[in-house]
Amino acid sequence: MDSPPCIDTVVLQPTPFCNIACRYCYLPSRSDTSTMSLDTVRAVFAAVFASGWSHPWLTVIWHAGEPLVMPVAYYEEAFSLIASLCPPGIEVRHAIQTNGMLIDAAWCALFRRWEVGVGVSIDGPREIHDANRVTRQGRGTYDKTVAGIRCLIDKGIPFHVISVLSAQGLQAPDEMLAFYREVGITDVCFNVEESEGDHVSELFSEGNAEARFRAFLSTFWRKSRESAGIRFLREIDGMLTRILRPDEAAGENSQVQPFGMINVDCHGNVSSFSPELLGLKNADYGDFIVGNIHTDSLQAMRQSDAMRAMHRDIAAGVAACKAECAYFAVCGGGSPINKLTENGSFATTRTSFCDLVQKVPTDLILEALDRLETVLDDDMLVRSAS
Template sequence: MSESPRTQAGPLRLLVVQPTPFCNLDCDYCYLPSRDDRSRLPLEILDAALERVLESPFFNGGFTLLWHAGEPLTMPIAFYDAATERIRLALERHGLSPSTIVQSLQTNAVVIDDAWCDCFERNDIHVGVSMDGPEALHDAHRRTRTGLPTHGAVMRGIAALQRRGIPFEVICVLTADALDQADALYDFFTAHGIGDVGFNMEETEGENLRSTLERPDGERRYSAFMERFWQRQRAEPGRLNLREFDGITSLACGESRMESTDMNTPFAIVNVDAKGNFTSFDPELLAVATADYGDFIFGNVLQGSLEASMHTDKFQRVWREIEAGVDLCRRDCAYFGLCGGGAGSNKYWEHGRFDCSVTEACRYRIQLVADVVLAGMEQELGLSA
């Protein structure tokens, strides 16, 4: 076997666990290939996943356990009650504080009601909601399996969270039809008391073979969208926090540079599916299979340690190529200090390989946003011409 890459592995910050691959929606931009698979995670596999993490050299204090990949709330409430007890017992066996693991989940919110709110409160589960803003934008892409709109159900779920005082963040996917509606999105979120938002660009990834943003005018329209959103946000301080702006401003105002991200650092993230298979790096790599690499499963939590998987040929190949791609970004990209080399999954889906540099995903997610934020900050400081 050739020499290992030089990147430091861990520490583990995020354990992504798939309670089920099944989703009750059929969003047209979803990358997941198995949304009709009704498999459910046995609690014994959760036990094994927790043990593999807590015994590993990558564990170094607290981390977040994120229920994700499929729709978590298609599992019954009783599952999360039982899972929380399993988490408590695992921490107790290792002599660790209950605060060591923070539970979180990402949901489409269509079934949230008071019973689910009771579950979130009882088990101290943090909530993220996936929704795309105003009704017309949201329902254009996020429909049920029978083609019905979902906006009304999502808003009922959000209202339940707000009525109970349960904090949540919204992830909104930006497609081409959203780029001319910055004011509509800003007005929608602020009018409905939604104060924490992150924008995910529609990506070419997995089952979504082509993003609607891949148009000749896509970057220009995206930049104009972000400029307008910046103007609206700065005109009303404190009403809406946008993840992208917060990330860039915190780095721009600090002295540190990112040298890597969790998504290109081995075992900073561990992703476990409902059968116990695990991978590292991007969660998006877990459910896909490719001609060149096969799947990206590095092992199974029922069969071996996380550390042992690092010595397999498959892991070494992926790690080596991801590191080579990070080196190219470090050498060639002026924005490297803002992103630390980006996500390997975007490089693979756009270029068919990991050992490459710039992607459309990083143009939209980092570079164009950074240009807008830095220009806006310069203008506010009176530094622009």
């Protein structure tokens, strides 16, 4: 831990409470109605900005539970407070990941005023979405989520969606594409339902998840480019920037750096590495908490036993990845939460994350580039012969 951290992301948990109860949710405290005080927000950013460790473009992600169960006025005050603490030379960008059910004109006005990056979780057409994304009474949430999305579209607020692909969605690339086009969704990200925390995905017990995702993504990518509608597909367009970069530009992975990300729960407890670690229990690493923002300095947290133990094991995993994995240049050593959940240790390498998030998109892009090269070679041959 010799070189100073470069904090590019702060993940804040304004409340662990969620207004719904998705069947694949791994969050243990989604019924806890505690909230993060503005004093805690102040303490986080006073510490981050005073540390000198902040990246010039600092992303603040309001996540975990459902962030929109907090009132609009809370964010107005929190955003103003952070802006008042922010020193010159640092640009703060806010992002919110929401289930979309509470979005209305007042939320859209806040998003516009503060240029908030908005992500909405929706899993596809009604029968796919409502299979998992349900209320505590088991009722589907499709109508309210689509109403929220339509409000964003009506008000001209840019947004993307994240769709969790369970077995049903993986079989339905055409239906998913038709759904996005019908609603007017242009920017799409997919998360294949994974095992995280206490949640064990059935997809993986059925086997063949990699081949099924590959077939899904290949079809979706091809068909989405055959006509207008989808402008951004994270699994392809996001991966392209990691593949097509100068050799000297290192692939970044802030999830494996101590304080590359700072993750703070509503009580001010601080963690790092994968945000999903916050709230999980583990005796070996002090429940992944390196300190509390009200009582400990970031410098002390960086030197804490929990941080050192996590960094030691995560770094061992990254070193093994670098030694043995052909995808290291685009991946940078993966996601610690997946390694711990699937392999039982941070100091490991391959997980389903590798196959789904790194291998499948990279292989599809490289195959497309190979085909392009063949076409260009044939074209050159024809031109030189004529």
